[in-house]
Amino acid sequence: MSSAPAQKGEYIRVEAPQHLQGNTASGFAVSGRRITSSSSRVDGEGDAEKRPASFWATVLILSLLVLAGLFTFVWLLQHIFAGGRGQFARSSSHCTRMAFCRRYKDFTEAVVSFTSSKKGRRLEGEAGDAPAPVALYEVIPASLKPAPPLSGKSVEFSLHNVVDKSKLSASLTIYKIGVVRLQIEEIAPLFRRYAVPSDLIVVLGVGDVVSEVSFSDDADGKSAEIVFAFDDHTGRVIPSSVKILFAPFRVDVFVEGRKVQSFCERQLLNFEKFRVRTGKAEEGEILSYSAKRKGDDGVGWEDAFAFAGGEGWEHVSDTSEKAGGPDVIDSNPKGPASVGIDVSFAGGKNAYGLPSHYTDFEIPFGDEPYRLFNVDEYGKTKHPHTGTYGTVPFLAVRHETEKGAAFSGMYWNNPAETFVQLQKGEKGAQSWWSAESGSLDVFAFLGPSPRSLSRQLHGTTGFGQAVPLWSLGAHVCRWIIDMKEEDIWEWTDGFDRLGIPVDTVWMDIGHTDGKRYWTWASERFPDPEGMMKRLEDMGRRGVTIHDPHLKKDESYFVYKELLDAGGLVRKHDGSVFTGSCWPGESAWADVTSGAVRYFLANLYSPSRYPAAKYGNLYTWNDMNEPAIFEAGKDKTMPRDALHAEDVEHRDVHNLYGHLFAMATWEGQRARDSRRRPFILTRSYFAGIQRQGAAVWTGDNRATASDLLMSVDLLLSLSHAGVPFIGADVGGFFGNPSEALLLQWHRLGVWYPFYRQHSNPETKRREPWLFSEKTQRQIKESVLMRYSLTPYWYVTMLESVGGGVPVLRGLWYDFPGFEKGTGTTAAIRLREPTGQGKRKKRRVEAEAEARETRETEEEEEQEELHPRIFQVGDAFAVVAVAAVDSDASPFSVSLPLDAAGPSRWFDWNAERVVKGQEGRGSVDVECVPSGDTQIPIFVRGGSIVPTKDAVAPPAVKVTGDLQGRPFELRVFVNGDGSATGRVFVDKGDGYEFESGDFLYRRVVFSSGLSRAHEGSVLKVESIPLTLQGGARSVQGGGEEWTAPEGVSDEVSKVLVYGLACRPSSASLDPEGSGQAQSVPMQVEGEEGDWKATLDLEAVGRVKLRNVRWKIILR
Template identity: 30%
Template sequence: MITNTEIEKRGNQHPNHIVDFKQENRKLLFTTQNGVILEVSILRDSVVRFRYATEHVFEPDFSYAISDDVNTGFNQLEVQDEIPEYVVTTNKIKIYINKSNLKVQITDLEDNVLNEDELGFHWEENYDFGGNVVKMSKICHSGESYYGMGDKASHTNLKGKRLNNWVTDSYAYGKDQEPLYKAIPFYVGLKESVAYGIFFDNSFSTYFDFANEKRNVTSFWADGGEMNYYFFYGPKMSQVVEAYTDLTGVPELPPLWALGFHQSKWSYYPERNVKKIAATFRKLNIPCDAIYLDIDYMEGFRCFTWNNRYFPNPKKMVQELEKDGFKVVTMIDPGIKIDRDYWVYQQAMDNGFFCRRADGPHFKGKVWPGECKFPDFTNPEVREWWAGLYKEMIAEIGVRGVWNDMNEPAIMEVPSKTANLDVRHDYDGHPCSHRKAHNVYGMQMVRATYEGIKKYTFPRRPFVLTRAAYSGTQRYCATWTGDNVATWEHLWIANVQMQRMCMSGYSFVGSDIGGFAEQPNGELFARWVQLAIFHPFCRVHSSGDHGDQEPWSFGEEITNIVRKYIELRYQLLPYLYTMFYKYINNGMPMLQSLVFYDQEDTQTHFRTDEFLFGEHMLVCPVQEPNAQGRRMYFPRGNWYSYWTDEVIEGGVERWVPAEIYKIPLYVKEGAMIPKYPVQQYVGEKEIKELRIDVYYKEGIENSSVYEDQQDGYDYKKGRFSLRKFRLRGKENELIIQQFKDGNFTTSYNTFKLNFHGLPFTIGTVEVDNEEVDFSEIKLNGNNSIEVTKDFTELHLIGK
């Protein structure tokens, strides 16, 4: 990788003085004497796009990352022509644009600097490939920190790191290895406890240097394309992430079963082995909702085929598994085997759907089937064709989900591990080489898959999983972090990757529990499950080379521990589903790093282990062998131990017990945590009562629970139930108010409220201002009551 110093020695060109300014509604155009145009677009008072052209010419304005549903609109836009600079003012920020060199400084309205150019925009002609290498350098202030950037296997705080976004098949990657499977060129900066964000929307190979080479400079650059970035002002990290997530989009609600426990392996076959796995889950009463079929279910690894020796009647098998609560998820790769008798290959050939090299012939590469050709998923006609290929698998056989793997694309037996850079792509009518299309190839494949699965699954919701991704891929599918390893280091990596992905707008994410490569021992597997049940996507997957990796593979003690935690996952499904609802409606990450939770506490800026699961649960995994406990940091607030109800005041680091059967798990005071009964799969039981664990607080706390039919689209027509609770605790009383929205009728009529930490003995209970007899609410000592789900106000008064 080239260094900043080398970059500066290569004859960089810089903008000189401004000679022209024009305003076109929300777009401001500044032109320099040497042909640079800076286009500043105000999307919102706190969201601004900066786009640079050289030689007076912009490239076509097209991006796969940007959502069609972006919220735009601002309250103020004023431009002042001052002596040294132009000053652009919105309701939230000021932008100073230097007339002599086009450098940009962004401040708040009190002129506190948020972000400022060092060299600013500069560029260099790329004589190897044509076009420019485009570069931006910013001043890094003392104490400034950086977060985000997707699935990087690094410390949550990226200060001092050097990163590369080039979607890569990185089998058995290690800590700090670059690059990995995803390209998400978005980071959150934190300067003097004030947050901002930058999204560099460029699909070429991009690079970020967070004060690695020069301690006072943060820079980012790309091998081609435009210098095109978005600036988001907080001042809270939540506001930055919400704005980025709004810009790049969110998924639809998944079916609830997709949030259950999933089991996978390379590979479960033949049919009798699949059924044996399913039967063992049910025999041992270990909840599970999905079983995955890896590439061996296909005939000679040909996509959209079935090996009839292994699976003589796939439709019958899928139906039988479905009756027992298992959904089948199948893998589909991008490589299409070169075989004239193979109908998918022949259709693509007949229609000209395969990628070509620069001088005309089809691009070929070796993958699992042998020599393959690859559809150009950046062509909308190809995507439509690809979506249609799923009809038999989904609509006729009944498969419930699809898993796109190897879609970087991964190519074997070549040093680059991927397609040649001269491969040509349509890029939705903006023809380009693989240098530009590489990072979005997997994204466009999974987009086509999503459109097909959605069409043929309807009226149910689709479930799609991808390995490769670019910013915005979260609109279509869940993802996981690729081929990890069964080591304690990778348990740590999985933890930071989940936090980082959620902060990067991509919350529906998980890791291969237990590690894909190599074999965990029972202790590591148990500790990984304890962590992963608090990840939005929860799946065991392994290579199978070193032994089995099912929940019962490590002896009775580990099986019992694993069962206990998977059961906890299923109890927390309404809490998790509510987290997902908040993610898609408010851009709220489903997991929160401690710095996200409290950016003003400098103790949180370098914490990696602890995170919040939703808004009210604090998790800290054990990440080393033979541990009987660990030290963890408690952020602001008071926290109840989930296991003992001990209350710990935040702002301290403490030793906490964590024997093999226990993960440090705490609940924020004032929280109301909804729970379902343990089920072997989603929908097994009719929910006859919603349990809510209520954690007393002297003061006010808000909670909520979102529910709907758990599948289908009636929720978009108002058939949902959103209950918001406001808890107010006093010395001798507790008041809970409920506010309801939506017209979905739940299957239950009562709440069972389980109280934790009540400082008084209940003497009187009022429901909607009327005192009720204890027999009506089944008062159980001081611990629980049962009350109608439709109360407006519940008032507990001490004796």
């Protein structure tokens, strides 16, 4: 059989593998061709010459009509799906546009079809009518052996391709934290495959490998088993095992005897080994590659490329429709090299993760694959399956088992473009993963609890960094074209005048000299150092933008120094790559090089960036996907661009922005070791939390649907290990109504990263531009955020230290709650009261959309369904997009603890939630209104530390709160208990790593919920966990000296939900039994009393002292 590619219009005959001969292969539609066995005749062959001319005339007319119809259809699609300014239609199926994904998808469908013939191989002992999987790969039993002790692996073996007799090397590694790693590699490839360097993303090392395992072959010689156990970080030892099946190759992972995951269960392993090129490397020519690899005996379907018939590698020819830019030609000198595998989740019911996609937090299953490819979404129509600015290839799955809900997850350690298909199978969730190039390196996280899963993810990709306290305050930003220093003072003066605190002011590209980063427009910023000094005196910080594109200008020192050092990204011919971006023609820093990252890091030193001398100037990394204008539909770097060591951009694309942010973090850390860095990055990859970077959702729209979608986007990020997250409050594009902007601030104060930002074409939206009522309501929300700063601070610290997400779905703390699997299932909409209100609301919404040109797409009612999510252990928040009093009322189901009596509190009303109790939940009615806060609930049993942000003098920045005393808000559970935690340090720096801090558990126990003699509030000293338990640091005791301006005193205690009305309160300051009476105010009703204890009259207590007690009787 000839190995030459089929000519256009030609049918391909593919020799079926020996063990598949006899299966009916005809009828497959693969890349537009029909596959037949070698003895079959191509349909219609030789018939054309028998047809009359009239027949062909009819065919011609019909063809023209079809083409006209198709043209009209495409034109309509472009106008229907195009968004606002700069938007253009995008194919909903990027998989069909990318040759490697199209090949793999065809390959998987063929395997499934062959499997359905029921004539594939079946393992002995497997029963049922389900077809046996086709065996494309088998384990060579004699190759299976324990790995050498210092290899960092557990077991090594070889895989045999039954079609072309080639081999792959494979290994399994079992880690102590409950992680199983599968790696498959090409043996002696023509070109070196890219693999992510060790410790760049994955932090697991040789010392983390399980040393005590039991390894055995089955007596029949058809499988092998590895038995081990791991600690789930709660003291439980979880027995587990991995079973390797030889023919066909498959890996099954078991936890406590229950199968959790399977690799290659459906036999979709694809490994396109490098082939010999047959075409010439001429400009514009589509290179072809032999379907046969050198030494192969024949052409079968040993991988997706061969299965496609050896068509040759397709160029990615991509012309920008709007920009009119040049074609993007991918020379692809190494040829097809994609990898893929299927991963099944036994009993898998719900899936989460894969940020970032514009879809539900609970990821919908379906045939359409999700694309993992970092691209600039500026102004583009959002599609749930397309890639956005960043990627974390992590998937979490909720399993239904006989013992209840359990969890597992997986991580795909490959930064090349990847597609992921998620489907529901008969026995659980099914997925396949296919990357354009690189290595096949997959991690299985065994759970089984949500918290164990979080620790396994962070134990693999790294734990976060402590954020500075000030970064939890309010941030104000706007893209101002010709920004000037006066814009900064307009902001600070305006917020101070209204009494609305703001910590950080931001400067977009307008502050630079001709968009040359690390420079200032001197005519508009004549004294940057003086400006930053003035901000420092206010206790405020500044943030300037730094992008990876560098203006091609030899007088620009950053470009010139990198050019001379060979530190710029190159074209495939070795010359410097240039493209169009904000400064015009630009080059890009090659951040894959450690030397280039070191160079960029040094640019943040005061000697090179003098405005940073006061240590209060921080960084925003934008456009780092990287984004490039007039560069095809994806508007990014060509895949054949070259990085250090001639690594192609296709291999590292999703890692580029992450590495740029890494350089920034290293620069800030080196600049001033006394202060914690702050970075905001638009692009990211797994492990971005190790840089302590904040991440936001990118260019959103000023619409109610985008407000709600921000919850789903942020939850996906949070559960994928990224804690410091937010969205542009008010929307980047478009003009929100006054009511919508207010609702967004009410939601935005519950983002970990709270920033208002907008496009220069939008109307200004500072609070003083709206009515006094709206100003007051925005101020109330911002002050509530500041009063909760102690809660945010300890929650963020515990997140980065222990890997627990800050924002979380209800299933995280309530895994058995059936309505908690997504963001909307726990909320039931009701019809609005009165007739015609729904119609009126829609008419008004449409009129407003036309007037403000917020969006060209209709907002359906179901899109405006409220979302619920948790913030830390204590809070559940409902995002509501309703902007008028006619909004639909709804009920919220709040989960109850199965372990004991539990309840929730209404934060706004300061009362116990009273509603209809069902199976494991309580339902509460909500009537949204623009005049009231969004629904906020507090979990019974929580103690929330706060500070008074309302009392004069006015709070302008978080630093103003540091000297104010704490207030402890105790929300008593049904059993009369509550607990919380407080962390105190100077709010910046790294002294806490050596014990210069207070970390206290506050405990309320027994007493007045059941008419006992008294309830007691006390504090306990607890160690601070760092790096997921790898380090434990004990904080200060009574001898601890508070940093200047920092208070650890408690001035007030508020206790909510007391069943019995308390008659007295007393303070025992030393725990000696010598108590003194404390003034107390009581209000409420039977079964729900609130007691406010004012400690000012008897003297504040200090958290450093763990002997004091407060007693309620």
